[in-house]
Amino acid sequence: MTGGSGSATxxxxxxxxxxxxxxxxxxxxxxxxxxxxxxxxxxxxxxxTVFIAYPFLMGIWLSLSSTSVxxxxxxxxxxxxxxxxxxxIFRTAFGNTFFYTFWATIFKLALxxxxxxxxxRHFRGKRIVxxxxxxxxxxxxxxxxxAWRWMFDPTFSVxxxxxxxxxxxxxxxxxxxxxxxxxxxxxxxxxxxxMPFFAITLLAGLQTISPDLHEAAxxxxxxxxxxxxxxxxxxxxxxxxVVVVFSIxxxxxxxxxxxxxxxxGPANSTHLLATYAxxxxxxxxxxxxxxxxxxxxxxVLFIVVWVQLRYIRRLEGA
Amino acid sequence: MDSSDTNGTTPTPxxxxxxxxxxxxxxxxxxxxxxxxxxxxxxxxxxxxxQKLHLVRWNDFIPEADVELKTKQxxxxxxxxxxxxxxxxxxxxxxxxxxxxxxxxxxxxxxxHLQYNWPQLYATSLVDxxxxxxxxxxxxxxxxxxYKPSFQVGGKWMGMPHSIVGNxxxxxxxxxxxxxxxxxxxxxxxxRKVFAALKKKGRPYxxxxxxxxxxxxxxxxxxxxxxxxxxxxxxxxxxxxNSKGTxxxxxxxxxxxxxxxDEGGLAWDDTNNNRAFHAGEISASLNGASIYIVxxxxxxxxxxxxxxxxxxxxxxxxxxxxxxxxQFPLYFxxxxxxxxxxxxxxxxxxxxAWLHKKENFEKWFQVCEGYxxxxxxxxxxxxxxxxxxxxxxxxxxxARKTRIFGHAGPSTAKSTEAFSKYIIxxxxxxxxxxxxxxxxxxxxEGELKKIYEA
Numbered sequence: 001m002t003g004g005s006g007s008a009t010x011x012x013x014x015x016x017x018x019x020x021x022x023x024x025x026x027x028x029x030x031x032x033x034x035x036x037x038x039x040x041x042x043x044x045x046x047x048x049t050v051f052i053a054y055p056f057l058m059g060i061w062l063s064l065s066s067t068s069v070x071x072x073x074x075x076x077x078x079x080x081x082x083x084x085x086x087x088x089i090f091r092t093a094f095g096n097t098f099f100y101t102f103w104a105t106i107f108k109l110a111l112x113x114x115x116x117x118x119x120x121r122h123f124r125g126k127r128i129v130x131x132x133x134x135x136x137x138x139x140x141x142x143x144x145x146x147a148w149r150w151m152f153d154p155t156f157s158v159x160x161x162x163x164x165x166x167x168x169x170x171x172x173x174x175x176x177x178x179x180x181x182x183x184x185x186x187x188x189x190x191x192x193x194x195m196p197f198f199a200i201t202l203l204a205g206l207q208t209i210s211p212d213l214h215e216a217a218x219x220x221x222x223x224x225x226x227x228x229x230x231x232x233x234x235x236x237x238x239x240x241x242v243v244v245v246f247s248i249x250x251x252x253x254x255x256x257x258x259x260x261x262x263x264x265g266p267a268n269s270t271h272l273l274a275t276y277a278x279x280x281x282x283x284x285x286x287x288x289x290x291x292x293x294x295x296x297x298x299x300v301l302f303i304v305v306w307v308q309l310r311y312i313r314r315l316e317g318a
Numbered sequence: 319m320d321s322s323d324t325n326g327t328t329p330t331p332x333x334x335x336x337x338x339x340x341x342x343x344x345x346x347x348x349x350x351x352x353x354x355x356x357x358x359x360x361x362x363x364x365x366x367x368x369q370k371l372h373l374v375r376w377n378d379f380i381p382e383a384d385v386e387l388k389t390k391q392x393x394x395x396x397x398x399x400x401x402x403x404x405x406x407x408x409x410x411x412x413x414x415x416x417x418x419x420x421x422x423x424x425x426x427x428x429x430x431h432l433q434y435n436w437p438q439l440y441a442t443s444l445v446d447x448x449x450x451x452x453x454x455x456x457x458x459x460x461x462x463x464x465y466k467p468s469f470q471v472g473g474k475w476m477g478m479p480h481s482i483v484g485n486x487x488x489x490x491x492x493x494x495x496x497x498x499x500x501x502x503x504x505x506x507x508x509x510r511k512v513f514a515a516l517k518k519k520g521r522p523y524x525x526x527x528x529x530x531x532x533x534x535x536x537x538x539x540x541x542x543x544x545x546x547x548x549x550x551x552x553x554x555x556x557x558x559x560n561s562k563g564t565x566x567x568x569x570x571x572x573x574x575x576x577x578x579x580d581e582g583g584l585a586w587d588d589t590n591n592n593r594a595f596h597a598g599e600i601s602a603s604l605n606g607a608s609i610y611i612v613x614x615x616x617x618x619x620x621x622x623x624x625x626x627x628x629x630x631x632x633x634x635x636x637x638x639x640x641x642x643x644x645q646f647p648l649y650f651x652x653x654x655x656x657x658x659x660x661x662x663x664x665x666x667x668x669x670x671a672w673l674h675k676k677e678n679f680e681k682w683f684q685v686c687e688g689y690x691x692x693x694x695x696x697x698x699x700x701x702x703x704x705x706x707x708x709x710x711x712x713x714x715x716x717a718r719k720t721r722i723f724g725h726a727g728p729s730t731a732k733s734t735e736a737f738s739k740y741i742i743x744x745x746x747x748x749x750x751x752x753x754x755x756x757x758x759x760x761x762x763e764g765e766l767k768k769i770y771e772a
Contacts, residue, residue, distance in 0.1 A: 069418050069439065086768065089739060153590070154582025155582055172582065174585075182585065263528060265527075265529040266584040266751070267584075267744045268744060279739065280739075281418075283734075285418065285440070285731065287422075
């Protein structure tokens with residue numbers, strides 16, 4: 001609309017729409033910011049309540065009850081937690097979960113960082129390589145773990161075959177038959193699957209770092225390691241912390257990989273909290289005890305998330 | 319459903335509304351004398367139009383058995399019962415999660431395939447099927463002994479026994495002969511000598527001690543029992559695992575493992591031994607009949623080192639060798655359970671009665687060729703047994719001696735917990751991995767006490 005009375009020539013001024021004074025009740029209602037905020041948040045709140053809060057509270061209730069499949073059970077306070085703590089299989093699974101998470105995260109971080117640094121360079125076919133790198137992350141875990149299980153198969157392992165044919169071994173390596181080796185195999189598979197997530201996220205972080213900073217550091221005589229340690233790493237730290245925390249949460253609660261690769265065997269040497277909780281809750285029907293074992297993960301993951309949030313808040317405040 | 323079809327469904331007079339129809343149909347069914355009446359009258363009961371029945375079973379290791387059920391028996395049952403009966407087959411390991419989810423949510427399949435002693439685990443969520451079970455048992459010479467402690471709860475049949483997958487040791491006849499064994503060893507000590515000689519020739523015994531629902535426990539429990547070991551005393555309340563028999567069995571297994579077995583077996587699942595056997599990597603293995611049946615059905619592909627079809631060189635030993643206390647197998651007993659939440663409980667019962675009618679069960683039974691045997695003893699006399707290959711005939715009476723875990727006590731939910739925690743399997747696994755036999759038994763005792771004596 002062209003300017004009304006009193007406007008300077010050539011200047012366009014927006015005037016209230018003639019219909020604005022005749023707002024419908026719905027529009028008037030939506031003009032209320034508080035109400036609109038509530039309405040927009042409602043779907044998320046409902047989803048979080050139904051799919052996160054309710055199952056979580058239900059899990060807490062189950063863990064404090066003697067519920068088994070088909071039997072509501074009664075309140076038993078912390079009996080399930082005490083029983084779990086006195087259970088040697090639980091303690092093995094608890095230790096395994098920490099071991100598995102620690103080493104898998106270290107390897108994923110180290111290799112992911114290395115891959116991200118490589119992919120941050122310019123070379124022919126860069127895009128294809130970047131896309132291909134994501135494959136382990138894209139393929140369904142169950143499917144890829146089955147493939148790994150075949151590769152580690154005690155009788156038909158292709159890895160053993162290659163090592164044997166090349167003269168590096170004289171007897172088959174017991175990849176999944178030896179408890180310690182089976183755990184390292186699981187860590188290898190987890191690293192293979194999770195590394196692309198680290199690499200692609202760290203790569204995104206690397207690309208936000210101005211090349212000028214590296215150039216300036218080079219001019220000051222910094223070598224590659226110094227450039228990484230004093231320029232790249234400090235700027236990449238916030239992204240790294242977030243990725244590590246996400247990875248810890250996922251790895252600590254891992255289920256599919258172990259379930260398919262070893263089923264927790266041999267002799268419980270690869271059982272994790274999630275697989276043991278499933279074994280008790282589903283195969284034995286002891287839902288209360290299974291929930292208690294799952295909830296042992298909660299304090300650990302809570303601390304991890306708390307540290308992350310604290311760190312992010314500190315960064316925001318800086 | 320056409321209510322006046324030739325199947326003999328109760329006719330619906332013109333002008334009758336749905337309520338009247340259902341009332342009439344209900345009276346007619348009751349008048350016919352329930353399931354027995356229906357079977358005797360050879361008439362399909364009347365169900366509300368479009369009524370459906372959903373059955374979930376495992377993927378059979380004999381695929382032809384599933385084909386028989388899916389493509390022939392389900393359509394026939396649908397026609398006979400006047401309702402839509404569907405069969406869904408899933409991985410055996412996935413049945414328990416499905417049952418758990420179904421019970422907790424109060425919805426899901428009407429009938430589930432039950433394994434081992436699951437009726438003990440899900441008793442409160444299953445329908446009492448004593449009427450059908452007793453009728454079938456009476457008509458067919460009674461169920462095998464294993465079903466009473468596993469499928470009966472408080473004297474009621476909470477699952478309908480269906481069939482038993484027998485285990486037998488599949489072995490290479492010629493290879494055993496080469497080391498001087500003209501027949502399968504009768505005792506564990508003989509077996510140790512034979513398979514030690516075979517392992518030296520690169521033909522070990524194949525056995526899993528991994529976390530598998532079939533081959534590992536069906537080996538470990540019988541080994542324990544054959545040396546006189548038992549989880550509990552007869553009351554089932556006192557753990558009795560720490561005995562001389564158990565310690566001896568672990569010591570034996572340690573030696574047998576090292577001298578005779580493919581030591582990769584600690585990581586095998588239920589299919590590894592089949593593949594290893596067919597590839598000529600092992601000389602013998604405890605398994606269902608599938609090693610032989612698959613070798614025969616794929617005779618052009620599965621050949622021995624001379625290029626001959628391998629199945630010709632395979633024979634079965636019906637039981638694992640005897641220990642000092644005897645021979646006691648743990649077979650894979652199965653059945654069906656009707657879920658309490660089902661809105662089609664009567665239809666489900668009628669379906670199970672239909673499934674167990676001689677002419678229907680017989681078709682499925684024959685397709686299995688001995689891989690699965692019936693739950694009742696009368697089927698031992700079936701002419702099929704004289705027609706099938708000799709190696710499969712061992713399954714004819716094999717189910718007579720089978721025990722169930724929990725022995726020497728009752729097979730309760732507690733014994734299922736011990737079973738699903740793989741305590742007995744892991745006791746042997748720990749032993750063969752280097753733990754002292756006494757310590758492995760003590761570990762198992764500690765774990766079992768937390769279950770049985772808590």
